[in-house]
Amino acid sequence: MVKPYSTTAHGPQHHDVLDPPPPPYELHSSGAVLATSIVVNVNGTLNIDFSSKSPGELRELLPPFPPASTEPTPRSDALPPSLNIVIQVVGSRGDVQPFVALGDALRGYGHRVRLATHNVFEDFVRTAGLEFYPIGGDPEDLMAYMVKNPGLIPSLESLRSGDVSRKRKMVAEMVRGCWQSCIAPDPVSRQPFVANAIIANPPSFAHVHCAEALRVPVHMMFTMPWSATRSYPHPLANIQCDNVEPTIANYLSYGAVDIMAWQGLGDVINGWRTKDLGLSPVPASLGPELISHLAVPYTYCWSPALVPKPADWGQNIDICGFFMRAEPTYTPPADLAYFINSGSRPIYVGFGSIVLDDPASITHHIIAACKMAGVRVIISRGWSQLGGDSPNTNDVFYLGDCPHEWLFKQVSAVVHHGGAGTTACGLYNAKPTVIVPFFGDQPFWGSVIAARGAGPSPIPHQSLNAQNLAEAILFCLSDSAKASARDIAEKMHREDGVTAAVQSFHRHLGVSDLTCDLLPRQPAAWLYSKGQVRIKMSNAAVKVLISQGQMEISDVKLFHSKEYHLEQVRWDPLTAGASSTLGTIADFTVALGGTFIDPYEKYKLARSERGTGAGRAATTAAGNGVVNMAGTMVKGTLVDFPTALADGLRSVPRLYSGKVQQREKVTDWKSGGTAAAKSLGTGFYKGVAGLVTKPYEGAKADGAKGFLKGIGTGSVELVTKPGSAMFDLVAYPAQGIYKSIKSKGKQSIEHQIEEARRELLAWGGQDLPHAERDEVVRKFFERKRGH
Incomplete structure (x- = not known):
């Protein structure tokens, strides 16, 4: 039974034209094999109750473990051709920054890379040397919504206040922007662009739908577990079990979260699919599990030294390591340098892109906690402007923008929200860490750090006060926490997450399906098909053959490198x-x-x-x-x-x-x-x-x-x-x-x-040398003759 939200005393029941009635916020189902109750908490996480009268039968319904293998995931020596790749990212600067590092690495392999994200990050992306495409959406508004609704699942408060209306409109805007990022020219140079492959993080929402319309490969990359596993529950789920094995409940929690998320946005996605992309709507029973149903490859961007790959994840899922960018050149301003060198080594406190409801209260707790712990502190103002207009003192320094790669070398411990990038940077520099989580993967990383001994248990932001923060800081200054942080750092220094992610992306592409038959270092864009003859051709090969009078543009049609089949699996x-x-x-x-x-x-x-x-x-x-x-x-x-x-x-x-x-x-x-x-x-x-x-x-x-x-x-x-x-x-x-x-x-x-x-x-571009043009013509005739 689904209980839909309806307003009575809390407001009118009419909605904007782009805001149909809000989605359900409770889900209850009954059955002998599995009964489920899902309720969205005030903070947007899920309370999930599983019960079963037939636990053995329930166990048999879960998919089997993939075959055990002591061999590493096979690597393909065949490099793909130089592709047009669009990377679609929704989130804060901390979400975008790792993909800037990835994009730079992909360019090193000859790919043309476009990063499609929120408009406010244009300078950041273009300064890094990547192409940029604006998809709309306000990341500050998004972060404020996420603080109230971890995982994008609306809390009751957000349903009542109208946050859901703004979020749904924002998603509709962003998915349209993501589609345009696949086929629109560069907004500055006007150079045409058509994606040969898509990389995306799950909150970008458009990923697999754009890939289906374009019929090109898509590859998911993310910083928190989003694939069902028996090893640990979904980070957004609070599970209670009655006669259900904990490992089975862990696995089922991922489906429960997916169902609730699809309840909230499925109609927005389907409306966009049918109206803008000409695709059939995704059936309600398939929507929540679409990524796993299509076996879309996943690369998780965290250190396997922290969280190893679960035994029930198959060959289409890799864990590569954190995306660490090279330390940027940075000269600190004189006042910051003076503060660092004028006393005991300070700690760092900052919450980055998090938008706080009451930054003054949080600032008060931070300063009081540091006094209790007897430490000096550098406070990053962030998007919430912690400290307001307060001046610096001998013990407190308020900081604007500063690269963490440099800053974390100067401090003794770090306190932050637990974003994957900030977490990685702190651990990479062997800094004990206090996580004050707000949403998403942040509680997950707080628990991982505590389990490894490199920090205390995470302190939810609603529970933060001077006393528990002071105790957490003192834990980080202990010899055991420092030793654990050093051990993690040593393992991370042996990893290269960006390179491993590029290899994972290449490995799952299907190189032969993407490659031009006449110019192997170029991607196929067109298909020549006459009788039994089928030849995949790149733009350059088509230009050569047309210029040589060997064919007309009407002789070729669009080539599709990947087909997607959304048929539901029927059992009887x-x-x-x-x-x-x-x-x-x-x-x-x-x-x-x-x-x-x-x-x-x-x-x-x-x-x-x-x-x-x-x-x-x-x-x-x-x-x-x-x-x-x-x-x-x-x-x-x-x-x-x-x-x-x-x-x-x-x-x-x-x-x-x-x-x-x-x-x-x-x-x-x-x-x-x-x-x-x-x-x-x-x-x-x-x-x-x-x-x-x-x-x-x-x-x-x-x-x-x-x-x-x-x-x-x-x-x-x-x-x-x-x-x-x-x-x-x-x-x-x-x-x-x-x-x-x-x-x-x-x-x-x-x-x-x-x-x-x-x-x-x-579009212009460099012409092929004579020898290469002759080779294209020769191969074309050989293929036509069937050799």
Whole structure:
């Protein structure tokens, strides 16, 4: 049961046109195998209760551990061609800075790198020598929201205050900016750009959706665990268990957090997918687990010396080490140098980009704690301007911007919010650390540091006072904390996180799929296809062949290096049909709500902006709502339901570890009809033939026992395979017709991409040497002849 938020005494129930009713903030489900209760706390973390009456059955439902291997993750010696890479990052400067280091390293391999993030970081990124693309969004507002809502899950207070409205609008703005960062020219030089690959952190939200539209690889990188594991719970989850093993609860906590996050933003993402990208909406049952469902590669940017890779993470997940940038050249101002050298070594206190509600109170606690501990302190003012206009004293120095790489060498211990970059810098310089976490990965890093003995238990910012901070500082000055910090630093100095991350990115790319067949150091952008001949071509190769009169631009089409399939996994016809029906009901409910809410919102917007035409706008919105309701029911009845039943019957062998026949790919009404005919023939043939082949194969493998098992399997498939084929007669053509109707939006996106690639093709650049041009022509003729 989901309890949606509704306002009564706390405010009106009407919402802005971009702000439909807030998402649910509680989720309850019951069942013998697993019952779950999820409640969002005031601070935005989740209280999750798991209970089970069948813990053994629950254990069997978890995926198996990947095969054990003592060998390191294999490294590919084949380097990819020089790619156009866009790195999409949402967050504070501390989130952006590690990716600046990554981008610089990628440029060293010949890649063209564009960092797409908030507008305020343009100078920071461009000064580092990287291209920049603004995606919008206000990081200061984002940080203020995150303080109240760790993990982007709205607390009750934020639902009431309107923070969710601003956040949802900001996400809508940022995902549109992320898409433009994939295909728009450089805002300054106007040099065309089309991404060949995407790197992103999860809060950028657009990542896999942009990759699906472009059909290019995407690689996730993050500083906190976001992939399900039995080793530890999701950092945002507070778990209570009843008859559920702790390791299983750890694993399930990741899905619970994903579900709540998708509840809050799924409609925003799907609205953008369908309207701007021409993609089908992500089904509600697939949205929370989309990244894991597609097995998108992940690289976690922390030291394996601190947190080793869990045994249940597969080959698509790497841990590479922190992204440490080279220490910048820095000369301290005279007053800072004088303060450092005029007494005992100070400690550092700073909260960077965190936006505090009451910075004066926090400053008071810091100064009082330092007096109690008998230490001098450097206080970084940060975005909250700690200290206000207070002057420096003999024991307190208020600091503006200063590189941590230099500063942390000058202090005896550090106190900060626990951002991954600041944490890494402190430990790299062997500084005992006090973490005062606010949101996200910060509590996680506080717990890790405490477990390693390099600092005390983290102090949540709501609990910070002079007494507990003074005790934490004294712990950091102890010999044991200093020794632990030195031990961690020694291990970190043997790591190179940025280089390891580049290797991880390259390893998961699929080099052969990206490479031009005629110029191996260049990425394929176009496909020449004539009969059986398929040649992947770069822009440079196409220019050579056109200039030599060997082909026309009309002879090639867009090349796609990666395809994404969002089909849901069905286990049997009963659950498949039920889930399809529930999905249709959910979509119809949303459309029904829009029929009543949207006319009012359009009316209100038209009145506020133009003052006229409000009635016409409301009538149009009501008509669109009715059309959406009808379309939802037609699609659910004629497309989704028969497709789900066909998939459910086709997936029955999965229940006894049999081989499941893959669904035919349908792109339009023609391929739908062809797939239906093929499925009908093979379904009836394999169903009947299985009565003979299955017992024979079973007897050959396991004697009489296998023979009897084969009879049972063959009998089941005599029903399921022809049954699936019969439903496919409806499902495949219906899918094809639906995709043909919906292809208009997709064609629009394809046109955008093609135009961007043609601009890139026409852009100047250095011509190839004569010998290389001749080689392109020679290889082209060889490929055409089939050599």
